[in-house]
Amino acid sequence: MSGISEKKLIRIDASADTVCPWCFVGKKNLDKAIASSKDKYNFEIIWHPFQLNPDAPKEGIDKREFYRSKFGSQSERMEARMSEVFKNVGLEYSLSGLTGNTIDSHRLIYFARQQGLDKQHDLVEELNIGYFTQGKYIGDHKFLLESAAKVGIEGAEEFLKDPNNGLKEVEEELKNNSGNISGVPYYVINGTHKLSGGQAPEVFLRAFQVATT
Numbered sequence: 419m420s421g422i423s424e425k426k427l428i429r430i431d432a433s434a435d436t437v438c439p440w441c442f443v444g445k446k447n448l449d450k451a452i453a454s455s456k457d458k459y460n461f462e463i464i465w466h467p468f469q470l471n472p473d474a475p476k477e478g479i480d481k482r483e484f485y486r487s488k489f490g491s492q493s494e495r496m497e498a499r500m501s502e503v504f505k506n507v508g509l510e511y512s513l514s515g516l517t518g519n520t521i522d523s524h525r526l527i528y529f530a531r532q533q534g535l536d537k538q539h540d541l542v543e544e545l546n547i548g549y550f551t552q553g554k555y556i557g558d559h560k561f562l563l564e565s566a567a568k569v570g571i572e573g574a575e576e577f578l579k580d581p582n583n584g585l586k587e588v589e590e591e592l593k594n595n596s597g598n599i600s601g602v603p604y605y606v607i608n609g610t611h612k613l614s615g616g617q618a619p620e621v622f623l624r625a626f627q628v629a630t631t
Contacts (some may be wrong), residue, residue, distance in 0.1 A: 515553030
């Protein structure tokens with residue numbers, strides 16, 4: 419018998435919206451926690467859709483304009499706060515560009531999952547980097563396809579072209595999975611341990627420990 423114990427499996431079901439800044443911050447912290455504990459655990463991460471604003475227009479609206487109309491005078495304070503939070507995870511937060519309906523990004527994330535959980539996870543990263551730091555529009559198919567190509571997803575153009583591809587599956591997930599939660603990011607670790615919000619890496623590490631003992 420060797421003294422090496424088998425690594426425990428941790429399954430993380432993460433619910434997020436692709437225009438939710440705290441979801442991206444949470445992902446960066448989750449990635450950090452995973453990187454520092456890969457010697458102890460094997461990870462399986464599955465991304466589920468959530469829509470903060472399901473009625474958002476597909477054609478997109480100016481981000482600053484949208485936040486001003488939604489939060490009024492608080493929007494500038496919120497922008498300053500998010501800039502600070504992003505800086506802490508090594509990113510530059512940008513409110514340039516458009517925001518809008520996220521359904522097509524969720525269809526693509528669903529499609530990526532069919533080609534492997536790693537590809538899905540990498541796609542979520544690419545979409546977030548583009549939207550939050552480079553002023554890319556989450557509803558722009560050109561941006562979605564560029565992101566898919568970067569992470570090696572095949573057949574994305576054909577898939578996205580038909581607006582019904584993946585729609586039923588995403589809508590079912592929105593109803594069955596996201597219907598039970600009130601906000602994102604939201605994480606379920608090994609089916610039992612639940613966390614919400616852009617948690618620090620240490621919080622995830624503690625949750626891994628609790629979920630595997």
